[in-house]
Amino acid sequence: MKAPIQFRLNGEETATFADAGANLLDVLREAVGDLSVKGGCWQGTCGTCTVLVDGAPRLSCITLAESCAGKSIETVAGLRRGADLHPLQTSFMEHFAAQCGYCTPGMLMAAKALLDRNLNPTRAEVVDAICGNICRCTGYEPIIAAILEAARLEASLGANQRRA
Amino acid sequence: MSVTVKTFARLEEAAAALSSERGARFLGGGTLVMRALNEADPAITTIVRATDPGLAQITVSSSRVELGAGVTMAMILAERELAFLHPVARAVGGPAVREAATVGGNLFAPSPYGDFATALLALDATVTLAGQGARELPLEELLGRRDRGVSLVARVAFRRPASDTFRFAKVTRVRPKGVSVLSIAAQLPLASGRVAGGRVAYGALERTPVRAKAVERALEGRSLDRGAIAPALAAAADGVAPVDDAIASAWWRREILPVHLRRLLLGEAT
Numbered sequence: 001m002k003a004p005i006q007f008r009l010n011g012e013e014t015a016t017f018a019d020a021g022a023n024l025l026d027v028l029r030e031a032v033g034d035l036s037v038k039g040g041c042w043q044g045t046c047g048t049c050t051v052l053v054d055g056a057p058r059l060s061c062i063t064l065a066e067s068c069a070g071k072s073i074e075t076v077a078g079l080r081r082g083a084d085l086h087p088l089q090t091s092f093m094e095h096f097a098a099q100c101g102y103c104t105p106g107m108l109m110a111a112k113a114l115l116d117r118n119l120n121p122t123r124a125e126v127v128d129a130i131c132g133n134i135c136r137c138t139g140y141e142p143i144i145a146a147i148l149e150a151a152r153l154e155a156s157l158g159a160n161q162r163r164a
Numbered sequence: 165m166s167v168t169v170k171t172f173a174r175l176e177e178a179a180a181a182l183s184s185e186r187g188a189r190f191l192g193g194g195t196l197v198m199r200a201l202n203e204a205d206p207a208i209t210t211i212v213r214a215t216d217p218g219l220a221q222i223t224v225s226s227s228r229v230e231l232g233a234g235v236t237m238a239m240i241l242a243e244r245e246l247a248f249l250h251p252v253a254r255a256v257g258g259p260a261v262r263e264a265a266t267v268g269g270n271l272f273a274p275s276p277y278g279d280f281a282t283a284l285l286a287l288d289a290t291v292t293l294a295g296q297g298a299r300e301l302p303l304e305e306l307l308g309r310r311d312r313g314v315s316l317v318a319r320v321a322f323r324r325p326a327s328d329t330f331r332f333a334k335v336t337r338v339r340p341k342g343v344s345v346l347s348i349a350a351q352l353p354l355a356s357g358r359v360a361g362g363r364v365a366y367g368a369l370e371r372t373p374v375r376a377k378a379v380e381r382a383l384e385g386r387s388l389d390r391g392a393i394a395p396a397l398a399a400a401a402d403g404v405a406p407v408d409d410a411i412a413s414a415w416w417r418r419e420i421l422p423v424h425l426r427r428l429l430l431g432e433a434t
Contacts, residue, residue: 001166021167021201021211042202044195050260056238057260062198064191066169067213113259131341132258 007068009034010078018065025049025060028075036077038105040134047133050106051075057113059132076105079112087153088112088146095146099137106133111147119155123148167201171213178214179295179316188212190316192234193264195257196273218318219268222246229324233268233317237261237280248330252283252349255334258341268317271303272310275368276343276411281307282367283332285375286349287322294318307372329353333428335420337411344368345412346420348376348428352388359383364425369406369417378402379425393429397422 002017009032016031023042028034028051037060040048044062051060052074079086088111091097098104107130114121114129121129126147127140135143172178182188187209191197200208219234224245231240237253240246241262256265256279270280271291281303289303293315303320332349336342347367352359362383364376382396406417427433 001168003169019166020169023198023202043199044257044261044264047258047260053263056263058263059260061202062194062264064169064194064198064211064213066171067191067194110259128254128340129259132260 003066005065005069007070008072010074011072020066022065023061024051024053024058024063024065024068024073027065028060028073034075034077036105037075038102040102040106045134046103046106047110047130048103048106050109050133052109052113055113055116057110057132074109074112076108079108086112086150087157088115088150091146091150091153092143095142095149097138097142097146103133103135103137107135107143111150114147115151115154119151119158121148121151126151167208167211169211169213171215173215175214175216175219175294175316175318176296176298178212178216179293179298181210182212182316183295185210190214192266192269193236195261195265196269221319224324227324228321230319230321231267232319233266233271235267236263237265238263240267248325248327249283252280252332255279255332255344255347267320271306271317271320275371275407276345276409277368278373279332279334279344279347279367282347282365282373283330283349284320284322285365285373286332286351286363287325287330288351288363289320289322291320292318304375307374310372325351326353331428331431333424335424343411346417346424348424350428352383352429354388357387358385359388360385366404366421368411369404369421371407374404376400376404376425383429388429388431390430393426396429397426400425 001020005018006015018027025039028037038048040046042061044059049060050057054071088108110130110133126144170181182190189197189208190212219232221232223230237256240249240253284303290300291303291306292300295315330351334344335346350364352362362380364379365373366376367373378399379396382399386392400422401418406414408414
């Protein structure tokens with residue numbers, strides 16, 4: 001049986017139908033068509049499917065879609081800022097933080113959850129922020145460097161905007 | 165097989181729905197039940213949810229702590245008054261799991277999960293069940309019969325430990341996020357520098373968290389120095405039956421138990 005569900009996806013009101021018991025990942029990909037969210041394990045283990053629900057990182061594969069009714073969901077498809085990439089995306093490219101790229105959407109959203117509340121993270125805080133996200137290519141170091149660099153970029157951008 | 169999702173505003177209604185159907189499961193944070201649903205577990209026919217605000221309530225006074233069963237690890241990490249529990253909450257998964265994983269769910273998490281339940285066992289927590297025949301029972305009793313079906317848990321409560329008397333260590337092969345080879349929690353109140361009424365609990369050692377009663381007895385009246393804790397270390401594995409699993413062998417768990425217990429009791433890094 002399908003149930004109607006409404007939420008805000010990357011700032012846009014979205015209405016769809018979800019099978020009873022469906023997880024958010026399957027609903028985003030199959031019902032809404034947001035293919036930027038990737039599925040890896042469907043067990044809440046790999047972090048590939050990380051999205052933000054009301055600003056908090058959530059594993060969409062183990063999140064009941066119905067529980068997201070009325071909430072704000074952010075995926076990597078909504079990360080760019082107008083015509084520009086998000087500093088995290090730019091930094092990931094510059095630091096070669098993606099190889100096969102499959103973990104990247106989840107990594108970016110986990111990193112965004114951190115930077116949204118902390119623009120001066122320590123390396124340990126970055127490691128903790130992505131500790132639920134598995135990457136089998138990079139060895140993590142380029143990802144950590146990219147997030148730290150993006151935080152510096154964001155912090156300096158904010159400081160410049162405050163001065164202007 | 166399709167499932168039905170039933171959402172209730174009151175926990176008592178959810179408890180009634182849960183007990184009325186053999187294939188009903190309560191959905192807390194989803195870290196356990198959604199996995200089973202994704203694997204099309206045929207034993208699950210109905211998902212029961214509750215939006216009762218009491219589930220997410222944290223009440224901390226100078227002497228007592230009450231945690232709604234729906235309180236998440238992230239909520240505990242955001243509560244300064246519960247700083248003594250922060251190392252435990254942080255040991256549960258990564259940030260996204262902590263946003264979902266609940267106190268109530270952890271009580272039913274199969275080994276090697278359940279580090280938070282291990283901490284609650286050392287804190288001598290009680291559990292209040294919801295619904296008809298609601299009552300308060302020791303967590304130890306609930307853990308002993310959790311696989312035989314119990315009513316819905318509404319909240320847990322425990323006496324707030326005196327400062328610096330609660331300790332927790334998680335032993336894992338992968339840092340910062342890995343499942344437990346072993347976890348140890350201890351509440352060690354001191355009277356005149358000696359342990360008085362201490363509680364020690366092990367997680368990931370057996371099928372559920374267990375108390376280390378031999379260790380508790382050996383620590384009673386002792387100070388926490390290297391010489392005085394020797395009998396407790398000698399009794400570290402007395403009365404417990406470590407399991408073999410994919411994480412570690414029973415033999416290995418038995419071997420490392422006194423090492424990590426010593427570090428915990430002496431306040432050394434694990």
